[in-house]
Amino acid sequence: NAGVTQTPKFQVLKTGQSMTLQCAQDMNHEYMSWYRQDPGMGLRLIHYSVGAGITDQGEVPNGYNVSRSTTEDFPLRLLSAAPSQTSVYFCASKSRQRLGYTFGSGTRLTVV
Amino acid sequence: SQQGEEDPQALSIQEGENATMNCSYKTSINNLQWYRQNSGRGLVHLILIRSNEREKHSGRLRVTLDTSKKSSSLLITASRAADTASYFCATDPYNTNAGKSTFGDGTTLTVKP
Numbered sequence: 001n002a003g004v005t006q007t008p009k010f011q012v013l014k015t016g017q018s019m020t021l022q023c024a025q026d027m028n029h030e031y032m033s034w035y036r037q038d039p040g041m042g043l044r045l046i047h048y049s050v051g052a053g054i055t056d057q058g059e060v061p062n063g064y065n066v067s068r069s070t071t072e073d074f075p076l077r078l079l080s081a082a083p084s085q086t087s088v089y090f091c092a093s094k095s096r097q098r099l100g101y102t103f104g105s106g107t108r109l110t111v112v
Numbered sequence: 113s114q115q116g117e118e119d120p121q122a123l124s125i126q127e128g129e130n131a132t133m134n135c136s137y138k139t140s141i142n143n144l145q146w147y148r149q150n151s152g153r154g155l156v157h158l159i160l161i162r163s164n165e166r167e168k169h170s171g172r173l174r175v176t177l178d179t180s181k182k183s184s185s186l187l188i189t190a191s192r193a194a195d196t197a198s199y200f201c202a203t204d205p206y207n208t209n210a211g212k213s214t215f216g217d218g219t220t221l222t223v224k225p
């Protein structure tokens with residue numbers, strides 16, 4: 001039981017490049033979410049999903065896309081990276097019965 | 113804007129002392145959660161309190177919730193150096209999707225040996 005697995009752990013992108021941050025969970029959780037955390041701040045919700053095939057926007061969705069084709073996977077796509085997207089990205093999942101998140105270890109992204 | 117706001121932003125205490133941190137929020141909620149984040153790591157869920165509960169305990173943690181004041185407190189008793197971390201509250205707003213948990217900016221706790 002690995003929990004929530006995020007890859008890669010570190011990534012440097014050039015402005016304008018695109019990439020996909022991977023997230024997978026093996027706990028059969030219905031809910032999955034992507035957050036970003038900027039230095040010294042809390043987490044801001046980018047996108048979330050309540051089940052396979054269902055996604056919705058959070059507080060800061062611009063510049064990001066998601067899809068949820070399976071219960072296990074919830075990738076986050078950066079369409080055209082900008083320096084303002086330099087941040088630490090966390091994927092998290094939770095079940096309907098137990099409403100506390102299990103977090104991945106994060107992806108530290110730098111856009112130059 | 114953030115739903116939850118923690119107070120204080122930073123707290124420094126000696127080992128063995130109690131640590132209290134507070135969270136205020138703006139709208140009605142279904143539940144409130146507390147998380148811990150060690151430096152550079154992901155968040156770890158500590159405890160969840162539902163809107164119809166007033167107090168909850170888990171080991172050395174005690175959480176209270178006052179929905180009339182839209183506030184919660186987290187008390188860590190007999191603190192240890194290993195409790196040094198940032199602590200965040202998160203809320204699931206009332207009558208909205210539970211996937212939309214909103215986090216505050218956190219309290220940074222330092223416990224000196």
